[in-house]
Amino acid sequence: MASSTLIFSLIALILIITTTIPLSLSSPEQGFAARLIHRDSPESPLYNPAATRAHLAQSASRRTIARQNYFNRVMSSGNKWGSSLISATLGQGHGDFIMQYKIGTPRVDTFGIFDTGSSLIWMQCEPCQKCYMQTIPIYDPAKSESYQKVKCGSVECSTTAYTSCTEDGECKYRIEYQDGSLTDGDIATDTLMLEDDGLSGNVNLSNMVIGCGHYNLDPVEDYSPGVVGLSREPSSLVGQIGFRHVSYCIPSEDNGNGSSVKIGLPAVITEENTQTPMLSGKGGLYYLSLEGISVDGARLNIPRSVFDMTPEGDGGVIMDSGTSFTLIAPEGFGAVKQAVLDALSEFKPVEDSDKLYPFCYDDGRFKLETTPEIMFHFTRLDFPLAAGNTWIRNSQGHFCMAIRESVGNFNIFGLYQHRNANVGFDFNNNIVSLKYTDCQ
Template sequence: MSSVNNLLLIICLTFIFSPCISAASDSKGFSTNLIHIHSPSSPYKNVKAESLAEDTALKSTLSRHAYMRARQQKALQPADFVPPPLIPQEIMFLANLSIGNPPTNVYVILDTGSDLFWIQCEPCDVCYKQKDPIYDRTKSDSYTEMACDASLCLSLGSDAQCSDPAQRFCVYKYSYEDGTRTSGLLSYDDVAFTSHYSNEDKTAQVGFGCGLQNLNTLTGFRDGGVLGLGPGQVSLVSQLPAIGKVSKSFAYCFGNFSNPNAGGFLVFGDDTYLKGDITPMVIDEFYYINLLGIGLGIGEPRLDINSSSFERKPDGSGGVVIDSGTTLSAFVPEVYEVVRNAVVDKLQKGYNIRPLRSYPDCFRGKIGRDLKFFPIMELYLESTGILNDKWSIFRQRYRNAFCLGFTSGDGLNIIGNLAQQSYKFGFNLEQSTLSIESMPNCRPSSAFSN
């Protein structure tokens, strides 16, 4: 297995920062559009398709799964164990933000599995090439470094390593075994959002990681950075409520992955309008939900899966996580086998389609042409559910071949973003609930209506 799949992080974490946010007092929330990676307006629109053997989505899902299990198991490790953050490597939607004054556009990955918002910054000692211009901190009138005596920086105690009087600013440094790394200054600057409630631009001065030494040896897209949406203190999810009138909530919607013109959105605070069916959510290092079962075909009995396969264990392991940074869904082996067998059985009996000999989770054909009226897969949640059509059950891999949109992973179930497309997911961190609303076109006009 390549080093991409086995990133082991040697991490030196010397930062944390406190929110320093300002906005108009009548703000109802903050939002930004999501751009399909192959959209005409995307800087990555001309990226070439992979061969069938180069399955980046599967590789990144397995790497992501391993990372999330490591985060889960931190409670079982020595006190100094720090599990490695892992940047999503295969994405279909990017958030387009502007930062600084005057503003610079940046494209970032949404990641509910981490907390830090970081981007590459000029002038830098080492920056990897990215499609869009790199943010230059020296040209922003609103940029400031974060002092070591900032309250949240000090709140980490020895982890912040700011006790040396000669060290004026919080810094961060991540070093990966394969050579990928990012390090720099924890800083503040203005980030611009658009309020769909008032149709006005809003700015918030937020803390972020300003990457001055960055080396990206990973395959895939060279993005400007990562927008962490985890529940931690450094996440914008926690920073933005400091404005006062913005609730501790956020929502996102991914459009149809197979349509380059499909859009999406990300919203924070009161603009979220948490409509739809509500299901309980447990907030820990990730966002956990209660998956009760899986069915294939509306009105059909649920598949024969032991409900304990979805439950979180007393030691904190297991369970079901909803994650924006994982492409495919990952089920524990006993769940994966049942679901895969049911899907393959439908393909063979209803469509005379069989697995490829060299790629048992892939099949000859085209989803749109060959899988008409394929049964809906339902993920049964507490009080609601998620309906996955053929575009979420499968993914068109290469020309005349498609593959399953889920895989197997020990010890943890993950609902990936392929299974989330065409739904609005609203995370209410104050009430620990997740709202789920079907939204095929991810149209902001319907998302923000009262």
């Protein structure tokens, strides 16, 4: 902005598209499946060959910390949500996976962080008043025949909630963050193309609304050109192309390289007994209905209010691809932590030397098979966390619980906890499906 317990290993993936669709078409018979590349894979433009396993684990946890600080600021402030959520990843917990695509006419290669918590496709653009370092050339819209700035009063400008107008009628955006990150530039349209692997042709998307940032700061040095937002907002990739089904499946590193996001007909929405309601909430985020948590079959005494949204729309449980580890509000986390410690009382916990996880174990007898099962009780769906999705090795090789306490009264169901599971979003029926499967 990886071992049977670390998703942040080298997951190398290529882009696969199953059909060609025009932007305006929203037929359920159409769609595409795009494979994702883990940011730490050798095929990723962000790959650092000098990074050790410890560095990768620390980086992933710090991204989670930054992400929760971002959500806490938005949840607790009186700021207009849309003006803060153009990108939850710029300086706010950089995501783990990227999508590669082409932009402009003629086409230029680029990529962005895959982020269900962001509401726009944006990138750094020339001319740069201020740009941070990235691993590929910065996009120059002056060289694209299909690039067009958006005018104020247009539909494209009115569907983005974080814009302003210049005296000459051009649509602009500017977002600032408390850590010093910001992006500022033009709302525009351009042509995007998603490439396949030679199987079924390309996906050409014309007149896509993008953010073209000419003034950008990123103190954490992510080196990513931008973000591909997949929230439910009209300005995201999902919102603009209009398809009503989305799914993704992220494997652990010992279960193959089949990670992908599927939009439209290829999306996999699993059977009814694996489904839970998708709630409406702020910023087009994916909210879940969580009723409680159990440890080794014993339901914890956590008030339902810990997981529910307030009448003002604050709190709740968000499913977020940009947050690595699950975050639980303080009252709920305390109960989970104590129940796990009690279940493992024969082992002596140790403090995490990296100061990133709540507690760890280094006893030679400690095995994943000895750990208690943590069950999330979503409405109409009980989802057990696999042991390999609950524990992670730190830089000293200790097993640490990969669930953290949230800094606010909100909860995030993180990517690490639903590895090896198909996640499906059905917008027609407001359903989230969640089922363990072979993510090939």
